[in-house]
Amino acid sequence: MIEQKSSPAAPGLALRPVRTVAHCAVATLVLAGAAWVARAVWHIRLATAGQPASGPPDQGGGVHRPLNGLEDSYHLVASVGSAVTAVCVIVFLLWLDRMRDNAQALSGTAPRYGCSWLWLGWIVPVVNLWIPRGIVVDVHRSVFPERRLPAVVNWWWGLWLAGLAGGVGIIYSDDTDEVIARAYSGVLPLLAADLVIVAAAGAAALMVHTLTTAQQEHVAGRDY
Template sequence: MLPNGTPRSVRGLLAAASVSLAIVALSDILALFAGARIYLLIDEDQGFAAAPQQRLDAAYSLYQTAGNVQGIVFLPCAVLFIAWFYWTRRNTGLLAPDRFRKGQGWAIGGWLIPLANFWLPYRIAVDMWGAASPLPADGEPYRAGIWPVNLWWGLLVSSSLYGLYASSRYESAETLTEIRAAVMQYMAADVLDLAAAVAAVYFAVRLTSMHWRKATASSPYSA
């Protein structure tokens, strides 16, 4: 908190997380390009699963590079986003502590527990959204629609699960036909991941903006 009682701004973390999410989106675009190259190359001989080995090797090399890039950019993005998530949870907890069912430490721990991480961060995000919603007016409670939370979380979980499925298909593929089908699955997962990154930026910007307007208003922090 700042000396005057105003919660500390997380706009710096928001900017860093947004940039990292944009880089993740760019890595997804690179993977889509590389995947489309393999997909079209295998099918270019009038629909038959055949292609020159040299061109296939080059396509596989690019696809592997794209996958490595995705892996490299994911970790710093996750760290920055979770850091923003944690500090936003701390700040929104100052606005309306009664809205939260979990302590602020769960804003980090919730991401690290297997299986529970498919649910806990979402519940915390919903609570933060409610705490940052505008104060009641004329005696009527107000809460901003939570569709940005639902959209972001739905895309994130879908891309994670579908990515695991696509990975298993690709790892078990043996023939060119199977590889082509698995690459198509991976491309669908990349599209979901790209959409999830965009939705995450929108969700984070909206939540930060809502929180800051409420925190800096002249009204008390109670909700």
């Protein structure tokens, strides 16, 4: 089953340190947002420059013309952005894994979703529309069942889904040369996707801070 009913957790689970990894997650999310701002700037530069007379980089039939300086620099910006985003994803999942383990230790109940879904939930089609949010919600509600879910969680998830819609934004269905051609022919959808991703990164950073602070304050109050 994908969703599991909460069950008693194993006794004696130790709390894992989460503050440092939370700070790293916020930092990488800010960097990822900055990388997508840079990508948006290059989309605007490409649209302003206009497509060269020689046509798009991908000429069709497996033929690619030499890139000009602006197109070459866009490849660099896109590559750096992808690398930063990959690091951000890893650090975010490490944060979520620790928060999840701590929630289990504090609440005394096992998570609703098995450990494998922490990783697979993002990539398995269809279920990736709700499982990642469900894991985050479970982290909060298992410790604070009487509290309302922070609104930033829904903002983050809505923006994430919007970024995935249509194969633009977070994961491009086109390769870099095809994206360059799209910037030449119609840049507005690309800019809209860039804006959504930047907003999603900001919402995620705020969510990490909000949930981590609440959990840490709960631990401090319990120890006191």
